[in-house]
Amino acid sequence: MKSNPYFNQLPDNYLFTEISARVRIFREQHPEAQLLNFGIGDVTQPLVPAVTDAMHAAVDDLTHRNSFRGYGPEDGYSFLKQAVIQNDYLPLGIQLHENEVFISDGAGSDLGNLSELFTADNRVAILNPAYPAYLDTCVMAGRAGTLLENQWSRIICLDCTADNNFIPELPAGQADIIYLCFPNNPTGTTLTRSQLQMWVDYALTHHSIIIFDGAYEAYISDKDVPHSIYEIPGAKEVAIEIRSYSKSAGFTGVRCGYTIVPEATGLRSMWMRRQCTKYNGTSYVAQRAAEATYTPLAKQQLAQQINYYKQGALLLRNGLEQLGYNAYGGINSPYVWVKTDTDSWTFFNRLLQQCQVVCTPGVGFGSEGDGYVRFSAFAGYDQCQLALQQIKQL
Amino acid sequence: MKSNPYFNQLPDNYLFTEISARVRIFREQHPEAQLLNFGIGDVTQPLVPAVTDAMHAAVDDLTHRNSFRGYGPEDGYSFLKQAVIQNDYLPLGIQLHENEVFISDGAGSDLGNLSELFTADNRVAILNPAYPAYLDTCVMAGRAGTLLENQWSRIICLDCTADNNFIPELPAGQADIIYLCFPNNPTGTTLTRSQLQMWVDYALTHHSIIIFDGAYEAYISDKDVPHSIYEIPGAKEVAIEIRSYSKSAGFTGVRCGYTIVPEATGLRSMWMRRQCTKYNGTSYVAQRAAEATYTPLAKQQLAQQINYYKQGALLLRNGLEQLGYNAYGGINSPYVWVKTDTDSWTFFNRLLQQCQVVCTPGVGFGSEGDGYVRFSAFAGYDQCQLALQQIKQL
Numbered sequence: 001m002k003s004n005p006y007f008n009q010l011p012d013n014y015l016f017t018e019i020s021a022r023v024r025i026f027r028e029q030h031p032e033a034q035l036l037n038f039g040i041g042d043v044t045q046p047l048v049p050a051v052t053d054a055m056h057a058a059v060d061d062l063t064h065r066n067s068f069r070g071y072g073p074e075d076g077y078s079f080l081k082q083a084v085i086q087n088d089y090l091p092l093g094i095q096l097h098e099n100e101v102f103i104s105d106g107a108g109s110d111l112g113n114l115s116e117l118f119t120a121d122n123r124v125a126i127l128n129p130a131y132p133a134y135l136d137t138c139v140m141a142g143r144a145g146t147l148l149e150n151q152w153s154r155i156i157c158l159d160c161t162a163d164n165n166f167i168p169e170l171p172a173g174q175a176d177i178i179y180l181c182f183p184n185n186p187t188g189t190t191l192t193r194s195q196l197q198m199w200v201d202y203a204l205t206h207h208s209i210i211i212f213d214g215a216y217e218a219y220i221s222d223k224d225v226p227h228s229i230y231e232i233p234g235a236k237e238v239a240i241e242i243r244s245y246s247k248s249a250g251f252t253g254v255r256c257g258y259t260i261v262p263e264a265t266g267l268r269s270m271w272m273r274r275q276c277t278k279y280n281g282t283s284y285v286a287q288r289a290a291e292a293t294y295t296p297l298a299k300q301q302l303a304q305q306i307n308y309y310k311q312g313a314l315l316l317r318n319g320l321e322q323l324g325y326n327a328y329g330g331i332n333s334p335y336v337w338v339k340t341d342t343d344s345w346t347f348f349n350r351l352l353q354q355c356q357v358v359c360t361p362g363v364g365f366g367s368e369g370d371g372y373v374r375f376s377a378f379a380g381y382d383q384c385q386l387a388l389q390q391i392k393q394l
Numbered sequence: 395m396k397s398n399p400y401f402n403q404l405p406d407n408y409l410f411t412e413i414s415a416r417v418r419i420f421r422e423q424h425p426e427a428q429l430l431n432f433g434i435g436d437v438t439q440p441l442v443p444a445v446t447d448a449m450h451a452a453v454d455d456l457t458h459r460n461s462f463r464g465y466g467p468e469d470g471y472s473f474l475k476q477a478v479i480q481n482d483y484l485p486l487g488i489q490l491h492e493n494e495v496f497i498s499d500g501a502g503s504d505l506g507n508l509s510e511l512f513t514a515d516n517r518v519a520i521l522n523p524a525y526p527a528y529l530d531t532c533v534m535a536g537r538a539g540t541l542l543e544n545q546w547s548r549i550i551c552l553d554c555t556a557d558n559n560f561i562p563e564l565p566a567g568q569a570d571i572i573y574l575c576f577p578n579n580p581t582g583t584t585l586t587r588s589q590l591q592m593w594v595d596y597a598l599t600h601h602s603i604i605i606f607d608g609a610y611e612a613y614i615s616d617k618d619v620p621h622s623i624y625e626i627p628g629a630k631e632v633a634i635e636i637r638s639y640s641k642s643a644g645f646t647g648v649r650c651g652y653t654i655v656p657e658a659t660g661l662r663s664m665w666m667r668r669q670c671t672k673y674n675g676t677s678y679v680a681q682r683a684a685e686a687t688y689t690p691l692a693k694q695q696l697a698q699q700i701n702y703y704k705q706g707a708l709l710l711r712n713g714l715e716q717l718g719y720n721a722y723g724g725i726n727s728p729y730v731w732v733k734t735d736t737d738s739w740t741f742f743n744r745l746l747q748q749c750q751v752v753c754t755p756g757v758g759f760g761s762e763g764d765g766y767v768r769f770s771a772f773a774g775y776d777q778c779q780l781a782l783q784q785i786k787q788l
Binding site: 052207 | 398454649
């Protein structure tokens with residue numbers, strides 16, 4: 001048996017695993033320390049009552065023979081697909097067919113598995129910095145080429161730095177697959193409609209596919225920031241959009257998300273086939289939970305929750321700026337991206353050791369992330385206040 | 395963008411999709427008909443109370459800040475891994491380390507995704523007939539070669555027919571990856587310990603990897619049938635074992651299973667990396683549900699449920715034999731495999747039209763399945779009785 005050689009090309013440690021390891025060592029050395037964790041982008045607020053009520057009801061369904069549900073459709077129940085279309089797309093003027101909506105156990109799975117739809121010789125463009133899974137997935141598929149001086153030979157890096165206001169330039173040459181994530185993780189920055197239109201136009205001209213990670217859509221405040229890439233004319237021909245309930249409704253432990261694969265991309269039936277072969281559908285309880293996020297009561301409860309996180313993000317951004325840091329994001333995003341005066345890991349260590357604050361080293365998201373760290377406001381407003389006090393002493 | 399060309403090699407219709415389509419047409423033409431469904435292998439009994447109690451408690455955990463759980467470990471919570479080791483393996487004398495146990499949303503995902511660990515040029519051996527996803531996954535990965543006269547050029551077919559008592563012969567040449575499923579879907583037959591030992595020995599000699607689908611383990615009655623491939627000496631070096639709560643505890647809608655990747659296979663860290671990159675862990679509620687299947691009360695309730703299905707299977711097998719059919723399986727398995735006097739789809743249609751009974755055409759599981767149909771006893775004991783009465787009139 002020959003194992004996939006590309007796995008050996010992956011860097012040794014996955015970013016969040018490495019952070020966990022360092023934090024564990026710190027805790028062992030300082031068992032008394034009260035750590036403030038702004039590291040991993042995980043929510044901390046419990047599910048809202050409107051959602052847990054629906055989950056209890058779903059469990060009850062599974063308790064009785066007449067309401068029991070076994071295997072559901074691999075691409076999700078119609079009740080949830082319709083809720084997605086009616087609530088997330090129609091209000092934006094976007095029409096979708098039910099068969100273009102694929103319910104899944106989360107954005108992470110879809111982002112990874114979509115890779116199977118493409119040959120290994122596609123040229124991929126990835127934001128730098130970016131969520132590590134985009135690149136790692138490409139490496140695993142043999143799509144990244146070789147690593148030379150911090151640069152993969154076949155990956156087109158779309159640099160996002162303070163110098164370009166975190167607005168990446170279009171690739172000079174041919175990019176076949178383009179991973180975009182806006183509002184962005186880790187920088188917390190966004191594109192306006194006209195800026196996103198340039199990417200859709202590029203993809204139309206170059207017959208590229210855009211994999212648009214919209215996990216943070218619920219955090220958008222600015223009016224000129226699109227909530228969906230399908231607000232942009234032409235996007236249905238070139239874009240797959242991935243959404244998650246993880247950050248909009250605290251579903252990181254519930255596991256539900258969805259992916260839109262429009263018919264016009266020519267990839268819809270392939271993705272359906274992939275899911276029918278390698279996926280047996282999303283938990284019924286999770287799908288009922290996701291459906292419940294769209295009730296008026298849940299919308300109210302969730303708006304409060306998101307607002308709570310956003311207030312923390314804004315507090316962090318403003319507070320860090322007052323302390324003299326250049327801070328970005330935090331307005332349409334739960335993430336605040338901060339320029340440091342050292343490399344990322346040095347600042348990470350200093351913050352951990354001296355302030356008991358855990359952040360995410362920017363370099364973990366790509367070479368252009370070095371010299372930055374990410375703060376996740378999912379830690380909660382009170383923790384943001386505490387952290388600022390402790391960072392003040394640095 | 396270049397899309398994966400191997401998807402085009404897949405046959406047009408997925409087996410269960412085709413069955414659904416034919417059943418839908420029949421229902422439209424005969425709206426008054428009461429169909430008895432022995433087609434898809436989905437359970438029909440509700441979850442047992444011990445499990446739904448645990449699910450309600452898990453939902454409550456997610457309702458309160460102090461007990462809330464966000465992202466869990468990608469490979470599953472320790473509480474469930476320990477329960478698996480203590481209950482499913484230690485009683486068989488099998489020692490496993492927690493990091494060799496990977497909790498997932500189900501066997502279907504793991505079976506499909508494990509394909510990523512191997513290069514495209516591995517030679518694959520697959521039982522014929524077999525669960526279609528093994529082959530389809532290989533086709534998608536470009537591992538099947540070309541299809542000529544019902545035979546894929548690079549797939550080694552392990553024929554299981556009445557002539558060889560459904561005990562496949564070892565491959566004559568080199569098989570790098572071997573998919574085995576015992577108790578078997580669709581034939582319902584099994585291997586004894588000594589028969590399985592031959593496969594482990596083959597794999598040890600040929601440096602092959604066995605992907606052992608043990609989804610139907612809970613249905614084993616015979617003492618000389620192994621419950622785990624790791625009962626066989628040497629298996630830890632050459633076998634990955636996949637298990638599911640779908641058939642043992644009715645979790646087809648809950649979504650939870652697990653895969654054992656022993657360190658000695660050399661693939662454990664690769665699989666961990668795959669899961670950390672492309673999977674965000676299994677639903678907390680599902681993991682608590684799975685944990686609850688191991689309580690004494692749940693074990694009692696589940697044993698009753700499995701027994702109920704098994705009584706149906708035995709009734710079907712004996713009843714069909716009395717009607718003059720050659721019937722197999724149904725003893726260590728919920729499936730009864732029946733020889734027909736025509737090709738599979740003709741018999742399927744006849745059974746649908748004349749008896750209002752839905753079965754699964756054997757040919758959907760591979761060329762050697764033609765001339766057979768599968769009955770799934772998950773339909774329930776009462777349905778099995780009714781079906782026999784209606785088939786009697788054929």
